[in-house]
Amino acid sequence: MTDEATMYRGLSNEFESHDTVMHSAKEYVRDDTHTNTVEGFFSIFKRGIYGVYQHVSSQHLSRYTAEFDFRYNNRSAVGVEDAQRTANLLKGIGGKRLTYRRTDAAKEALAS
Numbered sequence: 001m002t003d004e005a006t007m008y009r010g011l012s013n014e015f016e017s018h019d020t021v022m023h024s025a026k027e028y029v030r031d032d033t034h035t036n037t038v039e040g041f042f043s044i045f046k047r048g049i050y051g052v053y054q055h056v057s058s059q060h061l062s063r064y065t066a067e068f069d070f071r072y073n074n075r076s077a078v079g080v081e082d083a084q085r086t087a088n089l090l091k092g093i094g095g096k097r098l099t100y101r102r103t104d105a106a107k108e109a110l111a112s
Contacts, residue, residue: 001033041072 002008003023012018019033028034045068049056056064074080074088 001035001038003035041068044068044072 001019001021002011004020008018008020019030021027021030021033021035023035029036045065048068048071049064053064070089070092074085080088
């Protein structure tokens, strides 16, 4: 769901469905079509990027969006409180490792 901005033309070719609302005509909701959800998510995302990270590289953009997707879907407003949020987080990281490129010294230490 989007507004009528020209950059969204052709989305129906990429997605199963694409509905628009006409903000220019003061239409903000029609049946189940609205942009409130994406605007709410983007608001939280922008606050986090500007307030916490200050810079986002395109290389890691998917990681940042995944983090804020988790935050948005596990917030108090949708009934997820601290204990459940922590359980969801721990469930999501099970069996995963975050690794970084090793330096030459670290590679040599591991090889010996």
